[in-house]
Amino acid sequence: MQEHSVHVQCSECPIRHRAVCARCETDELSRLEQIKYYRSFQAGQTIIWSGDRMEFVGSVVTGIATLTQTMEDGRRQMVGLLLPSDFVGRPGRPVAAFDVTATTDLVMCCFRKKPFEDMMSATPHIAQRLLEMTLDELDAAREWMLLLGRKTAREKIASLISIIARREASLHMRRAKGMLSVDLPLTREEMADYLGLTLETVSRQISALKKDGVINLEGNRHVQIPDIDRLLEEAGDDSDGGMLV
Amino acid sequence: MQEHSVHVQCSECPIRHRAVCARCETDELSRLEQIKYYRSFQAGQTIIWSGDRMEFVGSVVTGIATLTQTMEDGRRQMVGLLLPSDFVGRPGRPVAAFDVTATTDLVMCCFRKKPFEDMMSATPHIAQRLLEMTLDELDAAREWMLLLGRKTAREKIASLISIIARREASLHMRRAKGMLSVDLPLTREEMADYLGLTLETVSRQISALKKDGVINLEGNRHVQIPDIDRLLEEAGDDSDGGMLV
DNA sequence: GACGCTCCTTGACCCAGATCAAGTTACAGG
DNA sequence: CCTGTAACTTGATCTGGGTCAAGGAGCGTC
CATH class of the missing domain: 2.60.120.10 (Jelly Rolls)
Incomplete structure (x- = not known):
């Protein structure tokens, strides 16, 4: 088996x-x-x-x-x-x-x-x-x-994006000019409901990650990840293990 | 089956x-x-x-x-x-x-x-x-x-106590003078780790529930529940269903 | 191209719970 | 009985994220 x-x-x-x-x-x-x-x-x-x-x-x-x-x-x-x-x-x-x-x-x-x-x-x-x-x-x-009990809002957002990236990657490996890119399949409100946050906080943290160069936004839903390790670090995950979903 | x-x-x-x-x-x-x-x-x-x-x-x-x-x-x-x-x-x-x-x-x-x-x-x-x-x-x-994503500290504590009460009750139905009573098998810190809180907040909320007559304390670990429905209400659970653990 | 959506962003302010800091029990071991 | 230690309580203060509020951006429809 x-x-x-x-x-x-x-x-x-x-x-x-x-x-x-x-x-x-x-x-x-x-x-x-x-x-x-x-x-x-x-x-x-x-x-x-x-x-x-x-x-x-x-x-x-x-x-x-x-x-x-x-x-x-x-x-x-x-x-x-x-x-x-x-x-x-x-x-x-x-x-x-x-x-x-x-x-x-x-x-x-x-x-x-x-x-x-x-x-x-x-x-x-x-x-x-x-x-x-x-x-x-x-x-x-x-x-x-x-995630829900102990991570900060920023870590929660970074975790969500990296998990979606991982799931997408396993289905249809998608890279544009060496950069991993992901479509967020959820509205800000749905992300908030998933992460135990409010939609305003989700929006603010996404903006902050963008400002800090951890992600790029192309429209509201399309995310480019210049450095996946940087994102995982922001997510607070130990090494690169865990996080199945 | x-x-x-x-x-x-x-x-x-x-x-x-x-x-x-x-x-x-x-x-x-x-x-x-x-x-x-x-x-x-x-x-x-x-x-x-x-x-x-x-x-x-x-x-x-x-x-x-x-x-x-x-x-x-x-x-x-x-x-x-x-x-x-x-x-x-x-x-x-x-x-x-x-x-x-x-x-x-x-x-x-x-x-x-x-x-x-x-x-x-x-x-x-x-x-x-x-x-x-x-x-x-x-x-x-x-x-x-x-619980972790959406409940308040007070609701978390009430939920934890009612869950432990339910589990204990199913094992050895224990009542003293018509009052359900439970031993908390965890330290305040362990409760905090379970509930996504700090141990100080756990302590404060337990004190608050005691002051409000939702529970009685006998020593630190032994809890009496005068009105289980009141406790469930504090826990924010819809009706009395759910909450298996 | 103007209207009416829904979705998203940003700002100002507030508060529940975290953090820091003393104490106070409770109890085991000598 | 004293003493040390782990567990707990309580107070004072701080802060991350919630709340309230005001726009902006994208887009389908007339």
Whole structure:
């Protein structure tokens, strides 16, 4: 269960996405093919409300979704960012624990929960693969706890940008004239909700990082990173390890 | 895989602890018995350092352990609190992601990693049970992210006390003259590290909650809760749901 | 090209919680 | 019983980031 690929190529998905261990092969894949279907969501649309019955699991194919919690008085905290290939849903859980919202137009590849769970019982590798993915998410959540509890606003912004850069880089290595560049997929307010800040502070810290030459801005959303090590240093991460997300 | 008990009774453990699905019964249990062993740790002793090779998994039998991260400049954030019955370790991961420290004298029931993983492969229910537990931990971590990112110091303290009360209550329902009472298993500094505060702020907020009659203090560590609903209200939790940990 | 959006920036001021600095318990060991 | 030390409390002051407020920039629509 170690080094083989963990991505499956859906017959229709434009990208490979990880949902099932690839070693379990054709038989399993064909069964998955039979029960899968696609759903599209518009930017801003809520996919599931916290507490709602959730009758499917799936993974993001294109677009960005977020996991958020809201207190009665409106304070919001984003607790997860779902990029293409990320899995959504909790096998064995009837209801959703958090709001899931599409922040861009979004396509998901879904499996009805019951058949997926049946297949999970029949195919041990799936549970093991899901366990592995859930452990990754747990590590990421715990890294985020350090950020939320102990980092300064500037470090939080630098961390967010470097994490998005890392995720983007792993998908489609993109460099312009030797400079790493990233599109921020979130508004300032969404970044604030992710980082436990206000949107004004996010804006101010981004301006400060720009003034100090740590990043370049091209429009509001497009960031160039002249020196990734400098950015990581600003993020306060020890060495270059950690920070999975 | 749904409603059956998920606790196993070790032959020596004073309490039942959850590590394996009980439905998988005698055969599996006896195999587990063969590979399990016990380890004791003194209060303050570090069980594993982040990045260390980790050659066992296990669960807490008695005592309290914590999961923490530290930045180079010494800022610390606790990312998990391990009470009796909690599982430690990541099947499939060679190294520990966080420091694990015994905050009280501690006994753990351990399994060497290799045989445990072998058994996991051979017994599908184990992976499913671990997945379930990991999903619980992930939900708890995400609840904690809301606390760290958005709650006030007073709400954080109230949340921590109510969570510890809930955990204690589920183990050994303890009430003195109709009043719920809890021992805080952590120093003020450890609470601060858990809540993303300083120890001074923790102390001040505990004093404030006492002055306002939300809690009573008997010594430094023993807390009485005259009105659990009042406490939950102070914690800012919607209704009485959520907050697993 | 002017309107009406939503998103973003910047300034002025304020306050919750951090920091610095004394004390005060609580309790273990001699 | 005294003494030392770790844990805790409380006060005084400072400050990072929140709050309130006023624009600006980009962009789709008529």
